[in-house]
Amino acid sequence: MNLTPSTTKRHHILSVLVENKPGVLARVSGLFARRGYNIFSLAVAPTDDDRLSRITVVVDVESAPLEQIVKQLDKLINVVRIDELAPGDAVERELLLATVSAPADARGQVIELVGVFEGRVLSVGYDEITVSLEGSPRKLDDFTELLGNYGVVALQRTGRVALPRIRRRSAELSALPDAS
Amino acid sequence: MTTNGGAALIKALELEGVDTIFGLPGGAILPVYDPIIDSPIRHILVRHEQGAGHMAEGYAQATGRPGVAMVTSGPGATNIVTPIADAFMDSIPLVVITGQVATAAIGTDAFQEVDIVGITRGITKHNELVTEAADIPRVIREAFHIATTGRPGPVLVDIPKDIVDPTNPRSAMEWYWPETVDLPGYHPRVEGDPALIEAAARLILASERPVVYAGGGILKARAAEALRELAELLDIPVVTTLMARGAIPDDHPLCLGMPGMHGNYTAVTAMQESDLLIALGSRFDDRVTGKLAGFAPDAKIVHVDIDPAELGKVRRPDVGITGDARLVIEELIVALKALGAPDAQPDRSAWKQTISGWQEKYPLTYEQSEPGELLKPQFVLETLRDNTPEDTIVASGVGQHQMFASQYWTFRHPYTWINSGGAGTMGFSVPAAIGAKVGRPDRMVWAVDGDGCFQMTAQELVTAAAERIPVKVAILNNAYLGMVRQWQEMFYEERYSEVYLSPDLPDYKMWAEAMGCVGMRVESPEEVLPAIEKANSIDDRPVVIDFRTDSREKVFPMVPAGRSNSEIQIGPGES
Numbered sequence: 001m002n003l004t005p006s007t008t009k010r011h012h013i014l015s016v017l018v019e020n021k022p023g024v025l026a027r028v029s030g031l032f033a034r035r036g037y038n039i040f041s042l043a044v045a046p047t048d049d050d051r052l053s054r055i056t057v058v059v060d061v062e063s064a065p066l067e068q069i070v071k072q073l074d075k076l077i078n079v080v081r082i083d084e085l086a087p088g089d090a091v092e093r094e095l096l097l098a099t100v101s102a103p104a105d106a107r108g109q110v111i112e113l114v115g116v117f118e119g120r121v122l123s124v125g126y127d128e129i130t131v132s133l134e135g136s137p138r139k140l141d142d143f144t145e146l147l148g149n150y151g152v153v154a155l156q157r158t159g160r161v162a163l164p165r166i167r168r169r170s171a172e173l174s175a176l177p178d179a180s
Numbered sequence: 181m182t183t184n185g186g187a188a189l190i191k192a193l194e195l196e197g198v199d200t201i202f203g204l205p206g207g208a209i210l211p212v213y214d215p216i217i218d219s220p221i222r223h224i225l226v227r228h229e230q231g232a233g234h235m236a237e238g239y240a241q242a243t244g245r246p247g248v249a250m251v252t253s254g255p256g257a258t259n260i261v262t263p264i265a266d267a268f269m270d271s272i273p274l275v276v277i278t279g280q281v282a283t284a285a286i287g288t289d290a291f292q293e294v295d296i297v298g299i300t301r302g303i304t305k306h307n308e309l310v311t312e313a314a315d316i317p318r319v320i321r322e323a324f325h326i327a328t329t330g331r332p333g334p335v336l337v338d339i340p341k342d343i344v345d346p347t348n349p350r351s352a353m354e355w356y357w358p359e360t361v362d363l364p365g366y367h368p369r370v371e372g373d374p375a376l377i378e379a380a381a382r383l384i385l386a387s388e389r390p391v392v393y394a395g396g397g398i399l400k401a402r403a404a405e406a407l408r409e410l411a412e413l414l415d416i417p418v419v420t421t422l423m424a425r426g427a428i429p430d431d432h433p434l435c436l437g438m439p440g441m442h443g444n445y446t447a448v449t450a451m452q453e454s455d456l457l458i459a460l461g462s463r464f465d466d467r468v469t470g471k472l473a474g475f476a477p478d479a480k481i482v483h484v485d486i487d488p489a490e491l492g493k494v495r496r497p498d499v500g501i502t503g504d505a506r507l508v509i510e511e512l513i514v515a516l517k518a519l520g521a522p523d524a525q526p527d528r529s530a531w532k533q534t535i536s537g538w539q540e541k542y543p544l545t546y547e548q549s550e551p552g553e554l555l556k557p558q559f560v561l562e563t564l565r566d567n568t569p570e571d572t573i574v575a576s577g578v579g580q581h582q583m584f585a586s587q588y589w590t591f592r593h594p595y596t597w598i599n600s601g602g603a604g605t606m607g608f609s610v611p612a613a614i615g616a617k618v619g620r621p622d623r624m625v626w627a628v629d630g631d632g633c634f635q636m637t638a639q640e641l642v643t644a645a646a647e648r649i650p651v652k653v654a655i656l657n658n659a660y661l662g663m664v665r666q667w668q669e670m671f672y673e674e675r676y677s678e679v680y681l682s683p684d685l686p687d688y689k690m691w692a693e694a695m696g697c698v699g700m701r702v703e704s705p706e707e708v709l710p711a712i713e714k715a716n717s718i719d720d721r722p723v724v725i726d727f728r729t730d731s732r733e734k735v736f737p738m739v740p741a742g743r744s745n746s747e748i749q750i751g752p753g754e755s
């Protein structure tokens with residue numbers, strides 16, 4: 001199984017707000033294809049404003065400088081706003097579904113593993129088990145690796161979604177010199 | 181007022197100020213062709229949709245107004261793909277309207293259905309499939325806005341038949357005309373950042389060997405006058421790229437002419453040796469830079485472009501300014517003066533002397549033909565140049581003849597040179613010349629074409645004859661796909677593969693006459709001038725002159741592809 005870590009220096013997260021119009025996703029993915037930019041993962045969904053959707057795209061900046069990718073994306077008429085989310089500045093989540101080979105003697109171990117990771121067992125079959133896990137991409141990576149010990153039958157990740165990290169302190173507190 | 185989508189479309193075009201549509205009807209676009217009969221807009225019926233696209237490009241380049249083409253679905257739409265790509269590469273404002281099968285039939289592989297929005301997604305500035313009649317005025321308004329503002333480019337609007345067919349209830353709509361355009365993701369920045377402009381001014385004033393590298397953006401921004409003012413204020417030489425020929429007059433003392441693969445020695449070498457390139461509306465195209473690693477190694481870069489993505493795309497600027505070339509140059513002039521220009525500059529007399537030394541030592545040269553030999557293409561062009569009005573518009577094809585034309589013409593005005601730069605589209609010149617003549621009927625328009633190119637779109641001379649558009653065509657007939665022949669001669673050990681065309685198959689004179697043009701053939705130098713004079717005197721139909729030129733003639737100087745500009749070859753056997 002290919003275990004490319006999902007958070008590396010090569011990967012940058014772009015949070016792209018687009019007009020919710022037909023073909024917009026094709027425009028974005030077509031641009032990446034045409035300019036030779038590699039997409040690591042992509043997630044799209046409408047936002048609270050029904051005129052807008054948000055595309056969270058993780059790009060591999062080894063294929064092109066991030067600046068060019070952002071500028072070319074920005075040229076698309078339907079792209080309203082692009083935020084680059086630096087890994088430390090973003091809250092990232094991803095969902096994983098996996099069906100694992102789990103005959104009766106291994107089932108308990110898998111369920112235990114799912115419990116340790118705070119995942120969920122979605123379905124138990126005769127010799128397989130389907131589980132889900134939501135969390136940071138790193139956590140999903142670790143989980144995936146451990147599941148590998150049991151034989152993964154099918155695995156699907158959503159690609160990450162992300163939002164900028166918000167301030168935890170009030171502006172007053174942050175302004176204090178020793179408030180670090 | 182209740183109307184239908186088709187009538188609304190034509191009305192919207194009228195309100196956008198469109199005076200000419202280049203097009204060809206068919207099933208899907210049929211309903212839109214009916215209201216054209218009653219519209220003041222002139223429709224020019226082309227013989228091939230590629231012709232419509234290039235005509236619209238020629239029109240746009242000559243007038244500065246967007247070119248409009250209209251074609252049917254399926255093959256009509258795919259036939260105009262090449263001009264769309266061409267306009268995209270050269271940032272030409274076009275609005276292309278394609279018919280589409282009825283909305284209910286989309287996706288069913290219906291007769292003459294193609295996904296033209298998908299096909300052209302990567303070669304349009306924007307494109308859109310309209311699905312409701314009521315959207316038509318808004319989408320047309322947006323299309324013109326997008327095509328003509330920011331970095332200009334082609335916009336395609338795909339219109340299903342049912343929403344324009346008055347017999348279909350889906351076409352019914354209330355007429356409206358949007359006062360404003362609301363595109364939340366589109367806000368081209370036109371004014372330069374003052375801090376960056378000041379930084380640029382400081383670099384310029386400190387530079388000892390500056391060169392202005394003027395690109396097509398100067399013409400798009402109507403910035404020729406500002407460019408000249410800037411160059412004269414600072415006394416800095418200017419190179420004009422293939423897309424910017426005429427941006428500053430070739431006979432201006434500061435104009436060094438064309439740089440690049442077939443640029444003249446001085447323009448190429450001045451850039452190579454400069455310590456500051458002031459790139460204005462140019463994009464460091466590979467045909468200009470040669471091998472990038474060896475390009476202008478000592479030069480700092482000031483780069484001004486309306487498209488922020490151009491800044492740093494190829495070469496990282498020291499100061500990159502997003503903005504409209506005209507506005508930024510004007511702001512730059514103010515900043516320079518505030519910093520003491522023109523006095524506060526280093527003494528650049530050595531640099532100027534070096535440059536004029538190159539100009540003297542390495543002018544463009546060719547050898548005249550011996551009696552009995554075929555014509556030299558350069559001689560034909562010089563004769564044409566010297567015997568046409570100085571504001572003649574020249575539209576060229578792609579190949580050796582294009583490079584010769586750019587090298588040997590003296591462009592004295594902006595918008596007198598129309599060619600296919602970024603895409604290099606053979607077949608561009610005849611339809612582009614026709615479009616230019618439609619846009620500028622007051623000007624003499626000459627197409628300078630190759631025999632290979634001519635055969636790709638010559639049928640549009642039927643259009644020109646029928647519509648009484650008196651363009652003139654000089655075919656530099658070297659019986660070869662000459663530019664490819666040149667590469668095979670130089671880089672493939674003279675192994676000529678599939679480049680021979682024959683000088684007299686077709687018979688260009690007879691072909692011209694069959695298309696309703698005056699046709700002439702010229703074989704000896706004495707006949708060149710009389711033929712040109714005769715062509716110039718004809719104003720009621722197109723003229724075609726078949727100039728029999730020497731196939732052995734090669735375009736020089738040349739920087740072989742992939743080499744550094746410092747390895748420029750001045751002539752055959754010289755480096």
Ligand SMILES: Cc1ncc(C[n+]2csc(CCOP(=O)(O)OP(=O)(O)O)c2C)c(N)n1
Pocket residue numbers: 577578579580581582604605606607629630631632633634656658660661662663664
């Ligand atoms: C549509 C298209 N096909 C192929 C080419 C490649 N090409 C570039 S120049 C050239 C030869 C053009 O021949 P001609 O029109 O006779 O001009 P010449 O070079 O002989 O002056 C060719 C085939 C091209 N630029 N465009």
Ligand SMILES: [Mg+2]
Pocket residue numbers: 579630631632656657658659660661662
């Ligand atoms: Mg030829």
